Each structure stands twice: as structure tokens, then as C-alpha cells.
Amino acid sequence: MRMPRFNDTLLLSFLSICLLMLLAGTAHSKAETSVSKAISAARAAVDRSKMDDAQRQTAIDYLEAARADEKEVGALIERLRELRAESADQPKRMEELQKALAANYEQELLEWSRRLPANADGDTLEQILERERTIVADLRAQIETTGEELAMMLSRPAQTEDEIVLLHRRIEELSAPLMASKDEPAALHEARRLRRGSEQRRLEALLELRLAEQDTATQRQSLNELTLRELRYRLGLHEKREAHLQQRITSRGRRELETLVEQLEKREQELTGSHLILASAAATNRVIGEELMRQNEHLSQDRAALVSNEQARERIAVNLQDSRVRLDMGSANERVGRWLWSERRRLKPSANLQQRLITIRDDLADMRLERVMLNEQQRDLLDIGMVARTLMDAHAEENSERVNGTIKDQLLPLLQKRVELLFLLESLLQRRISALEQSEQALQEQIKISRELQKMLDRRLLWIPGHGIADGEWLHRLPDGVYDLIKPSRYLTVLTLSVQDFQQQPAPWIGSLLLILLLLELRRRAPSRIEALAVDTYQVRKDSYQTTVKVLGWTFLAALPAPAAFALTGELLQDIGSPGRFSHSLGQTCLLMSLPVLSVQLLRWISMERGLGHAHFRWTKQRRNALRRWLSIAMIVLPLYFVSSLAFIRKLDLAIDVQARLAIMLSCVLLAWILWRLLDVGRLWVIRGVVSEPSSLRKLLRILLPVSLLTVAVLALTGYIFSAGMILQSLLASFNVIVVIALALGMLARWFLLGERRLALRRLEERRQAAVQAAEESKEVTPEPDENITLEQVNTQTQRLLRVLRISLLALGLIWVWVDLLPAITRLDEIVLWHFSETGADGATVQQPVTVMAMLLGLVTLALTIAGARNLPGLIEISLLSHIRIDAASRYAITSVLRYAIVIGGTLVGLGFLGMRWSQLQWMAAALTVGLGFGLQEIFANFVSGIILLFERPFRVGDVITVGGFSGRVTRIRTRATTVLDFDNKEIVIPNKTFITGQLTNWTLTDTITRVVIKVGVVYGSDVEAVRSILLQAAVKDQRVLTEPEPSCWFVGFGANALEFELRVFVNAVGDRMEVQNAINTRITALFAERSIEFAPVAA
8 A cells, every 4th residue: 555655655746846847948948038028129229229330249249149048048948948858757767777687698698599590600690690789889888978977967067166156156147237337328228238137047047957967966876876886787798799690600510511511522532533613623622721711710810809809998998997087086095096096007018919919900901802802702703604614615725635625514513512612701701800800990999099098198198096004014014024935945946947848948047147257248348358458548649439338339348247147037937837926027127127227237347447447538537436336235225116116016015015116215224325425525526737626517406316216215205106116217217328328428528529629730830831931931920820720629629529518418317217106297287377468369368378488398398508609619519520611710600500500499499388479579579679779779780780791791801801901811700799809919809780880991801812012212313214123123123023924013193202103013822922022122212222313202
């Protein structure tokens, strides 16, 4: 009696809800109709009003927005109605789902298999299988959709609370009376009022929907969880059906094909002694039958792989969904961290999946090619009679006899059977192609989801603890963890397996042992060879780069035995154990240790006395002693690194919690102490020839590196073991990178040093030859100005270039090492510092955030810009001077333009990261340009003039010029001014504007030949012809006076007190002008004295 009463109550409740929804819908329809009429009337009023175009457009926009809001109100009310209907129907739905879950799926599967026709052929089973696959695909899609809805429900409550608060606040704002603005037209005010009312109704409907969703969240979550369980149960049922069908199809196909091949073999045996045509046709049919068997087995394997790929895709999709739920819910405790780390470890590398995808695509290509070839064979067999005649005619030509009709009657059934076999083979190939295509799609989706999951985990895992803090409970687990590491039975098992593997395959073990012995013998010989080669480095004429390369080779061979032993042991141990076994994990760890051991051994041998660092790189004694002493202490870190790596590779919680945590903490503390002592004054950071402490960077690193290592130890102590392990591994890998870069830069610096030495010797020889030649021509030696940079300048440029290379290589190497942690650092992109306004494509103003990551990128870009602008001249000077014959002015023009380009481009990019776009900077740049143009117009004029001089090049470095009353040789051309060395050896700095606006005389621009004019005056009454003859005689006797053009002498006029003559001669170079003029004047004075000709002053 109670059950009917309950049903009546439920029915009345349902009818009441339906009635209320009906009344609400009717009320809303009436309200919507009245609002629509009001909007239409307001639009007509706007069209009739006399407001300006801008106000009319604004009013129209208000009304269109109001109409859109009203439509959205209807949609929200409809969604609310559906939500209430779903809530009312939820008990019934949950009851149905529970009944479905209570069903015996095994019994249902058994009954379904019994309903399958026992004698169903392959095509019928294939059709049923295809239907089941369609159902499975639909169920997976439903599971994905339901899972996303459930994840949204789990992560929605906090967002919903915030949204409800914002909706209440906005509704209160809209409820305030709307006041008309001054001079606002009535139509515009009405449009604004309608827009405000529509927005309020939309927000109220949205608020009501959100409150209803909040009230029914628990019920809907329960329903979705139950629905998800039921979908997964159904998916499991249909997957079992699919597997059953696949097995049945494979078994049936195998039996049928085995029977078919037996028949073909029997037929071939029957025709073995018959005519060659028949035997060949039967053998071909048998080969096709065997190919059918092979393709059927491949089809079974492809379908099994397809099922595996789809299940793996489903698992990774579920893992991605679950991970998102856990992270969106804000869970960051150790349980979530441990679960996420386990997901990260189980995640297959994308490279493996990509390789499988490539294999599938290769198989697909082969299958499509086989199908094309199969189609050609089928086309050849379209006319069986013609094929039979062709075969018989060919046979008749070969044997010179006619085949009788009996053979033709036997051949036609064989060819007809071949057509049937080819049709079956085509069907199998098509099914394989379909299965491979589906596997390809499943793998592509799996790769995409895996990368998405890996990216999400890498961004979050570093910030989530994987274990609890090291407390008293951890101390109780400490003995068990230590015993797990030193457990004797494991190592005895490894030893036993090694002996067994040696007995079965002795060659790898013997070969490895012989290689280690060979390396040890080379290591024994290395010190004497290295010391012998070091002697040549102290003799300038014998020193060569080849010697350094030989020493590098011997150093590498000396450092190789220990890392080679680790690598070979690791490979051998991995071969004796399967993945997951202790022996295999031990082998992986040994292989992982080879690189750190190699770096330590290399650094140790480089720092030996008379070794590579001493004799070739010229490392100071303090640095070598510090490295040798502290490297021996740092060797303790290698066993600790071995323990932590073994724990992570084994993936056991006890090993990671105890062994890895303890090894990481001890390693970090020990390394922090070593770096603190190693970076002390006078140890590692010592520059040759510098007595005082040179570097503030050393002081910074001495504090920063130990503090960072101690921070990693604290992370391990507090439960961030995986994060600490990754950071410590990256730090040790950074040490390897630093060793490699130090070695590479040492070799490069050695090459530069030898090149600079040859350059210095060549210049010294050139100066010596020039001095000898000048001494032969004249007793007075005039030093030639040096247009090339000096050796000291080359050294400066080389050091700057090496510094840039060091920074660049370190940056690239550290980025490569820390790339696994970079996704975690990208979480800094979620921390917003400030916002800036930017105009979007539609003209609207958009607020763009500036994050911590953007700020760091901007600062790094600006720092690289400064470094590039300062060090680019060194790179250009070295490269152009070494490879291209180019003058100093061209070098300076190229470096100047590139420097300005780097500064402008780098500044714009760096400020862009900080939120300053060019659209904002251009107005500032324009205003700054105008302001500076008035205030610093002379400086800007000189700057622009310098750019013009660099490209027009009216003079070059070394030219002799005259400008503004100053004469001399150009020694330096800069952007603002040019330096001229006059004949009194004074440096004159002339602003570049003077060369553009004034008159410039270049004596050596295109031709170095120049004319010397000597004015001579004699008293009245002197013999004019005798004077001319004496002047020409004085000019011709000087060998530096050119014969072409020949010297000339002119009687130019009658002065107040003298007869005036001019002697004009030409010389090869400007430097000869003063010397020639001095020699001719001396000779003229002597000749005039012999002829008793008196001088007279010439008018100025």
C-alpha cells in the first residue's frame, strides 16, 4: 500500500513542475513579445529623430545589443527548463542505470555468442564486427563527453561562486535608476534604457540558471558518475564482443584457407607429371593460396594491434582528463604529486610512438602498392579464354608443337580459380589497409594526447611534492631503505646471471675486457707523451696547433678507461636482465654514470702539470692546484649520484623516498661546500697577470651556487624529491657542459694566440723592411702611420670575441641541459605583473598582460642587445681582417651600421616584451627627435654627416686632406667627428658637419701624384733666361721629381720689387712634397750664388 502512495506523490510533483515551467514559459513569451515591440518602436523613433549620425549609430547599437540579450534570455530560460526536467527525471534515470549495472554481462555475452549463426560465413561476421566497432567508437565518444562534463562539474564550484558574486554585483548596478545625460536625445535615452533592462534580464536569467546548477550539482555529479560507469561497462561488453568476433573470424578464415591451400597443393600434385602449362598454373595458384594464409595472419595481427592502440589512446585520454581534474581542483598534496609523477613515468616517449607510426605508414604504402599490382593481375585475367590462348601459343612457340584441346579444358578451371583467389586476396588486402588506417589515426591521436599530457605534467610537476616531509616516520623507514640498497641477494643474482651470460656468450665480455686493458695501457703512456709535447710550446719556432691537438687526443685517451668501463658494464648488464629487473636497472645506471665520470676525468687530466691546461691553455698554478685538490673530494658525489639515479630508474617508492632523498641531500651539501671553497679568492677564479681581485661575478657565484644547492637539499627534505632530482641532474649536466665549453674555448683561444703571434711577426718584418728601404732613400726616416689595428688591439678584440662565444655557448648549452625543466618555468607566464592596452584587429582596445616570463625575456633581450652592440666590432674586425682585403673605413662603416641595427632592433623587441609596442613608442620617438633636433641640432648634424661620410667616402683613413685651413693625414673616422694628424704631429678633431658644408681638398683620393709650386723672386736687371734655366736645372736633378708630367718654369709677373717666377714640379706622394721642396730650394740657393743672382721678396 505504501508503494502506490509514493508513486502518486512523485507523479503529482512531476505534474506540478511541468505546470510551473509551462506558466513560466508563457509569461516569458508575453514579456519577450512586449520587449520586442518596445525595441521595434524605439528603432522607429531613432529613425525619425534629428540626432547626428554618431548618436544615431550609438542608439542603433544599443537596440541591437538589447535584441541579442533578449534572445539569450530565451535560451537561458530554455536551458533552465531542461535542467529542471532533468532533475525531475533523475531518480528514474539513476534507477535504470543501477539496473543496467546490476546485469550479468558475462551471461549476456554468452547468450549473444549463442545467438550468432553457427554457420555464418566470413562476410556476415565481418559485417557484425563492423557494427560492433561502430558501437565501440560511439561509446568511447560518449565516455569522453561525459568525462569532460564530470571534470567541469568537479572544477566548477569555486568558479561558480565567483561568478554568482559578480552577477549579484552587476545586477545591483543595473538596478539603479538611469539618469538622462545633458543634451541627450530622448530616443537615445530610450535605447540606452532598453539596453540596460535587457542586460539586467539576461543577467538575472543567468543567475537563476547558475543557482539551479549549484543546487543540483551534487545530484548531476552522481548521475554523471553513474552514467560513466554504465558506459564503461557497456564499452567493456562490446570490446569483448569485438574480440570474440575477431577470434572467430580469424579461426574461421584460417580453417577455410588451410582447406583451400590443401586443395591447391593436392591439385598441384595431381598435375605434377602433366603438361608444363598446367603444372605452372597450379603452382601459381598454390603460391597465391599461401599468400592468402600469410595476409590473413597479418590481418589478425593488425586488428589486434588496432585494438591495443585504441585502448592505449583511451587510457591516455582518461589519464589526461583525470590529471586535469586533479590540477583544476587545486590539489597539490603529496598524493596528487605522486600520482602525477607515476603518470609521467608511465608516459611512453613520443619518439617511440612516432617510430610505430612510421612503421604503420610504411606498411600502408606497401599494402597500397600490392593492391595496385593485384589490380593489374585481375585486369589481365578479365578474359580467361584469351589468357589461356596466349599461354598455349607461347608454349607452342617454345616447343614447336601444338597444345591439344584437353590441356585447354584443364587450364581454364585453373585460371578461373586464380581469379577467385585474387578476389579473396584483394578483400584481405582491403581489410588490412582499413585496419592500418584506423591504427594510424589512433596512433596520431595518442601522440597528440601524450604530448598534451606531457606538456601539462611538465608545467606542473616541479611545483607539486611527491612525498611527505622527512619526519620521524621517515626515520623509521630509513633502515629498510638502506637495506634495500645493499641487499646481498640482489647482487648475488646479478653475479650469477653475469656468469651464465659469459658462459653462453663470452665474446662481448672478452671484447670489453680487452678494450679496457688497451685503454689502461694507453693511459699509462699518456703522461710521458703529454710532457714531451709540452716542451715544444715553450719554443716559438716549434710551437704549432698540431701539437695541441695531439695533447688533446692523449688527454682524452687517458681519461677514457673509467667511463668506458661504466658504459660497457651497463650494456652487458642490460643484456642479461629484462626491463624492470634489478640487473637491467643497474646496467642503465652504469650507462648513465659514464658521462659524469668522463667529465671529471677530463678535467683532472687537463689540470695536470705540463698538461693541456698548463702548457697550452696557460691556466694559472692556483687554478690547477685547486682543481686537482677539490676534484678528488668531489669524486664522493659520483657514488651518491649513482645511488639516486638507481633509485629513480627502479621506480620503487621506498628507494625514492629513502635512498634518493638521502643521496640528493648529501650531494647538494657536499657540492655547496666544495663550490664555496673553490670560488674563494686566489683559487679557481684567477687571471694571469692580475694581482687584485678582478671579478664581482665570482663573488656573486660563490653565494648563488651554494645557496641554490642548499635550496635543492631543502626541497628533497620537504618532499619535493622528484623536483630536487631533476634539478640536481640538470646541475651535474651543466657541469659537463661547462667542461666541454672550457675545453672548446681553450682550443679556440690557443688557435687565436698562434694566429696573432704569426700576425705580429709578419708586421714586425714589414716594419723592418720599410725602415731599411726608407734608410736607403733618405737619411731622415719618416715613420709610416699604421692603418691596421695593433697587436694589443687584436688581443683586445680576440678576448671580447671569446667572451661573446663563451656567453653564447654557455647560454645554448644550459638551455639544452635545462630544457626538461623549461616547461615548468613557463608557469611563470601565468603570473601577471601589469597590463597594457593594445588595439585589436577590429579596432577595439584589448588589455594584454605582461607576465614574469615576458619581463625576464625582455630583460634578457636587452642584455643580449647591449652585449651584441659592444662585441660585434671585434667579431667583424677579426673575421674581415683574416679573410677579406678591406680598408679600415669600410670595416668601420659596416660595424657602425650593424651596431645601430642591433641596438634599434633589440631595443624594440625587448621593450615589446615589456608591453611597449612600436605604435606607442613611435610618438615618443617622434617627440624625442623633434626635441633633440632643436636642443642638440649640432650633434645630430654631425651624426648624420658621419653616416654620409661613411657611405660616400670622400676620404679614407690615411688620405691627406685640407679642410678649413687645416691639412694633415686622416687617422680615424667616427660617427661624430674625424681625427686628422697634421704635419706638426698634432691631432685635430674636426666635426663631420665641416666636411659636408665646407670645402674639402683630398690630395690622395684617386691619384697620389701631386704638384709642388715654388715661387721665386729676383731683383730687376737679372737675366730672365738664366733664372729659368737654373730653376729647371734644380728641379731635374732631384730623382723624386717626375719626368711625366715634366717640370715647368714660368715668368709670371713684375712685382713691386722683384721679377716673379714659378717652378712647378710633380711628385709621387704627398709625403714627398716637403722633402722635394726643401731639396730644390737648397739647390736653387746654391746655383743663384754661383751666378751672382740676387733674390728679391715676392709679393704675397
